[in-house]
Amino acid sequence: MNRTLIARVEDKPGVLARVASLFRRRAFNIESLTVGHTETPGISRMTIVVDSTRTDAEKVAQHLYKLVNVIRVEDISDQPAVMRDLALIKVRTPDPRTRSELMQLVDTFRARVVDVGLESLIVEATGTEEKIDGLVEVLRPFGILEMVRTGRVAMVRGNNGVKQGGNG
Amino acid sequence: MRLTGAQIVWEMLRREGVEVAFGIPGGAIMHTYHPRSEYGVRHVLVRHEQGAAHAADGYARASGRVGVAIATSGPGATNLVTGIATAMMDSSPIVCITGQVSTSLLGSDAFQETDITGITIPITKHNYLVTDVADLAEVIHEAFYIARHGRPGPVLIDLPKDVQQAATEFVPPADEVRLPGEAHTAGPDLTEVIRRAARLMDESSRPVILAGHGVLMAGAEEVLLTFAERVSAPVAVTLLGKGGFPASHPLYLGMMGMHGDAAANRAIQEADLLIALGMRFDDRVTGDLDRYAPRARKVHVDLDAAELNKLVPVDVPIQGDVRRVLEALVPLVNAVEQREWLSRIEQWRDEARAVDIVHRAPDDRLTVPHVINAVWETTAGEAIVVTDVGQHQMWAAQYYRTDRPNAFITSGGLGTMGFGLPAAIGAQIARPDAEVWAIVGDGGLQMTVQELATVVQEGLPVKIALCDNGYLGMVRQWQEMFYDKRYEATRLVNPDFIKLAEAYGIRAWRVDDPEGAVQAVAEARRHPGPALIDFHVVEEGEYGNVYPMVPAGAALHEMIHRPLPTAGGKR
Ligand SMILES: Cc1ncc(C[n+]2csc(CCOP(=O)(O)OP(=O)(O)O)c2C)c(N)n1
Ligand SMILES: [Mg+2]
Numbered sequence: 172m173n174r175t176l177i178a179r180v181e182d183k184p185g186v187l188a189r190v191a192s193l194f195r196r197r198a199f200n201i202e203s204l205t206v207g208h209t210e211t212p213g214i215s216r217m218t219i220v221v222d223s224t225r226t227d228a229e230k231v232a233q234h235l236y237k238l239v240n241v242i243r244v245e246d247i248s249d250q251p252a253v254m255r256d257l258a259l260i261k262v263r264t265p266d267p268r269t270r271s272e273l274m275q276l277v278d279t280f281r282a283r284v285v286d287v288g289l290e291s292l293i294v295e296a297t298g299t300e301e302k303i304d305g306l307v308e309v310l311r312p313f314g315i316l317e318m319v320r321t322g323r324v325a326m327v328r329g330n331n332g333v334k335q336g337g338n339g
Numbered sequence: 340m341r342l343t344g345a346q347i348v349w350e351m352l353r354r355e356g357v358e359v360a361f362g363i364p365g366g367a368i369m370h371t372y373h374p375r376s377e378y379g380v381r382h383v384l385v386r387h388e389q390g391a392a393h394a395a396d397g398y399a400r401a402s403g404r405v406g407v408a409i410a411t412s413g414p415g416a417t418n419l420v421t422g423i424a425t426a427m428m429d430s431s432p433i434v435c436i437t438g439q440v441s442t443s444l445l446g447s448d449a450f451q452e453t454d455i456t457g458i459t460i461p462i463t464k465h466n467y468l469v470t471d472v473a474d475l476a477e478v479i480h481e482a483f484y485i486a487r488h489g490r491p492g493p494v495l496i497d498l499p500k501d502v503q504q505a506a507t508e509f510v511p512p513a514d515e516v517r518l519p520g521e522a523h524t525a526g527p528d529l530t531e532v533i534r535r536a537a538r539l540m541d542e543s544s545r546p547v548i549l550a551g552h553g554v555l556m557a558g559a560e561e562v563l564l565t566f567a568e569r570v571s572a573p574v575a576v577t578l579l580g581k582g583g584f585p586a587s588h589p590l591y592l593g594m595m596g597m598h599g600d601a602a603a604n605r606a607i608q609e610a611d612l613l614i615a616l617g618m619r620f621d622d623r624v625t626g627d628l629d630r631y632a633p634r635a636r637k638v639h640v641d642l643d644a645a646e647l648n649k650l651v652p653v654d655v656p657i658q659g660d661v662r663r664v665l666e667a668l669v670p671l672v673n674a675v676e677q678r679e680w681l682s683r684i685e686q687w688r689d690e691a692r693a694v695d696i697v698h699r700a701p702d703d704r705l706t707v708p709h710v711i712n713a714v715w716e717t718t719a720g721e722a723i724v725v726t727d728v729g730q731h732q733m734w735a736a737q738y739y740r741t742d743r744p745n746a747f748i749t750s751g752g753l754g755t756m757g758f759g760l761p762a763a764i765g766a767q768i769a770r771p772d773a774e775v776w777a778i779v780g781d782g783g784l785q786m787t788v789q790e791l792a793t794v795v796q797e798g799l800p801v802k803i804a805l806c807d808n809g810y811l812g813m814v815r816q817w818q819e820m821f822y823d824k825r826y827e828a829t830r831l832v833n834p835d836f837i838k839l840a841e842a843y844g845i846r847a848w849r850v851d852d853p854e855g856a857v858q859a860v861a862e863a864r865r866h867p868g869p870a871l872i873d874f875h876v877v878e879e880g881e882y883g884n885v886y887p888m889v890p891a892g893a894a895l896h897e898m899i900h901r902p903l904p905t906a907g908g909k910r
Binding site: 188 | 457461465468485643644645
């Protein structure tokens with residue numbers, strides 16, 4: 172099991188280092204951590220997926236709050252939310268015949284081919300981690316040359332979004 | 340008004356009410372030192388930057404204000420690290436200002452460049468690398484706020500040389516500081532949890548109050564006294580909680596934990612309710628966690644939400660200021676008398692008194708408890724005692740029975756040898772009229788002994804009780820008890836401490852018997868300047884070890900008592 176925390180933090184140098192240092196020092200088990208801009212300049216948003224079998228997500232939040240640059244932390248695991256992971260997967264396709272088969276699979280997963288090379292192509296997929304895990308499984312037999320995943324980003328559905336707050 | 344970064348530093352320190360800063364200059368910070376004398380802030384030149392951080396810490400603990408340490412870049416900054424970590428563990432408010440190479444050189448491995456903000460992330464509450472002089476005033480104001488606000492702690496400001504030199508229009512920062520996360524950490528309504536705590540209190544027949552550092556930091560001594568008397572609950576203190584409850588009070592149980600008072604540890608193990616106030620269930624306090632206070636329901640009050648349910652699961656966690664919570668709790672609890680419970684405790688106390696080393700050791704043998712007792716009696720318990728780390732520290736905690744807050748200063752969480760002397764310097768400067776005793780070991784003193792020069796240069800009347808046992812005593816005790824008496828790397832071949840003190844210009848005496856101890860303490864007190872007494876104390880064996888002792892992995896009630904053949908076979 173895991174839980175999803177959304178942390179709004181000040182967009183200042185070193186903030187990611189402080190968060191990473193905290194997780195390392197307290198031995199928090201984190202599945203993924205993503206950082207990016209938000210609708211408010213000067214505020215970044217972290218999506219933190221906590222392995223809640225080994226780490227209490229509430230403790231993570233309490234410790235995050237002790238960092239001066241952290242504005243707000245919310246556990247959205249129990250709210251209806253859109254959760255997405257993005258993957259780029261480079262698949263081996265030396266044989267043109269396998270290509271069409273592969274394209275079909277990609278279609279079924281509503282993924283896209285975003286680059287076609289001589290012996291490989293790049294598939295881009297967005298979705299829940301489970302969906303992407305599924306895609307990876309079916310692509311594996313073709314030969315995955317390279318893969319990168321962003322880790323989870325999340326947003327609560329409807330109007331009950333993560334509160335603004337802080338200096339924002 | 341246009342000011343340089345260097346001038347802004349002092350202007351802001353003055354505005355923050357800083358009277359004194361401890362430090363050592365160097366290439367990357369001398370620019371900041373230059374205008375100091377125009378701003379009326381005293382500077383105390385230490386002999387090692389570790390001493391600056393400890394002195395700032397001692398100053399903070401004795402005064403309740405923020406201590407300030409200054410160092411140059413690179414080695415100056417890294418020398419502060421031990422002191423910063425010490426302050427962090429004990430929630431002591433200090434602000435450290437370090438010089439840094441110019442912004443254009445940052446990241447280039449320039450001479451004396453070190454990433455001190457990176458190094459100190461885990462051991463500061465917060466730190467800053469200031470790259471624009473326009474931010475400096477605000478940063479300093481915020482740093483002081485963070486250091487003393489909420490759960491206090493150290494803050495570091497790294498100041499590149501060109502930022503010190505650059506000038507800007509000085510705009511005094513607005514008084515109010517609003518930190519980004521503060522709006523959302525305002526605790527929940529406590530009425531219900533406090534009511535639950537009151538209910539548990541009323542149901543209890545064997546309550547024990549555990550008073551930690553948070554009691555002192557919240558200024559909750561008075562309401563704690565009212566509360567304890569109302570519910571007739573005995574009070575055990577942590578090492579840093581000493582002074583939170585008067586040691587002379589009948590409800591005072593003494594210190595809890597590894598070298599705590601036997602009655603305190605027994606009471607905790609027998610209790611049906613623990614009210615833990617501003618303490619964090621350190622492993623030195625709990626012994627084996629699985630068997631800690633097994634019969635007790637637990638209420639835990641702490642300002643820091645992350646401390647609640649961290650190690651000990653509690654029935655009622657209350658995130659809040661100890662004083663406010665107690666003030667709300669007092670009117671909700673029934674006034675009772677716990678006669679039976681208190682008489683059981685009194686019995687344990689009597690048993691402990693019977694094996695007290697001070698009454699038991701042969702007359703001609705000087706032990707550390709004799710030394711502490713001599714200081715305690717002659718100062719009527721009214722001195723500020725600053726200790727180093729080791730056996731003497733535990734004995735000082737046991738025998739210096741202070742009734743006042745902020746009068747027992749020691750490195751608890753980090754257990755930093757070398758803390759005592761420089762922290763005593765800070766305490767003496769914070770409280771010039773107080774009598775300050777540094778109680779130190781022969782090992783620890785030599786870790787920061789160079790600060791004797793600071794004592795003399797500043798004309799400080801610090802009294803030093805050196806508990807000279809020729810060993811790294813606390814480690815030797817473990818070797819004696821658990822490592823086949825193999826004294827590996829703990830024997831100290833010491834200098835002549837009398838000559839050493841005299842070389843610095845400090846009056847010194849040597850003492851090796853209990854009677855001489857009392858006289859020497861009296862003489863040192865009469866001497867107007869600094870003084871050092873070299874107490875030659877028992878090195879090992881039953882009079883050279885600290886008891887009671889809860890061995891590693893044992894539960895509190897499994898503490899080992901002093902083996903005394905003459906004590907009538909009791910334990
Ligand atoms: C900086 C540091 N190094 C090592 C230790 C481990 N240590 C704890 S107590 C102790 C012995 C202290 O010896 P001394 O200062 O002579 O005091 P005593 O125990 O003899 O009273 C040591 C080495 C420590 N706490 N701090
Ligand atoms: Mg010693």
